[in-house]
Amino acid sequence: MIKSELIQKIADENPHLYQRDVERIVNTFFEEIIGAMSEGHRVELRGFGAFSVKKRNARTGRNPRTGAAVHVEEKHVPFFKTGKLLRDRLNEK
């Protein structure tokens, strides 16, 4: 499923809403999550999962081709952990 299909499903269930409003709602949902994480916040959606930010320390990496040592700066990466309910649903018989 891609974002436009997600938007379409929600638009179909809400015929009283303009398509462009449904687009704005869905975009706001994702934008808000990225915005929160870029301020260092966690976003917890019970039953679905939680988005958080993990710090990766600076390290000395290697160019795999030449073997030359390169300095890799400290960085912050997005991380997602699946929620219990969804994890269980993925595995129900």
Next chain:
Amino acid sequence: MSEGTLTRMDLSEAVFREVGLSRNESADLVESVIRHMSDALVNGESVKVSSFGTFSVRSKNARVGRNPKTGEEVPIEPRRVLTFRPSHLMKERVDAGNKS
């Protein structure tokens, strides 16, 4: 890094501010987004959101695990797990925003 956790309520509030709907309806719509994504994943579909990231379901084979405390061998059943791959845009924004 500042503290704080956002929940469905904060996302609903953002939708409420963005579109002229009631708080109740905004909350219902946030719930629909989550439900449609969950349902697609449970059906084994991946969910691709451009400029956000991709959720995909992977199947893992059965393997023998070990209880790290006791060293006892325990069978791990085959299972499906969800992975999330953030988009480049998300990675860039999250890294830029958290620079000290």
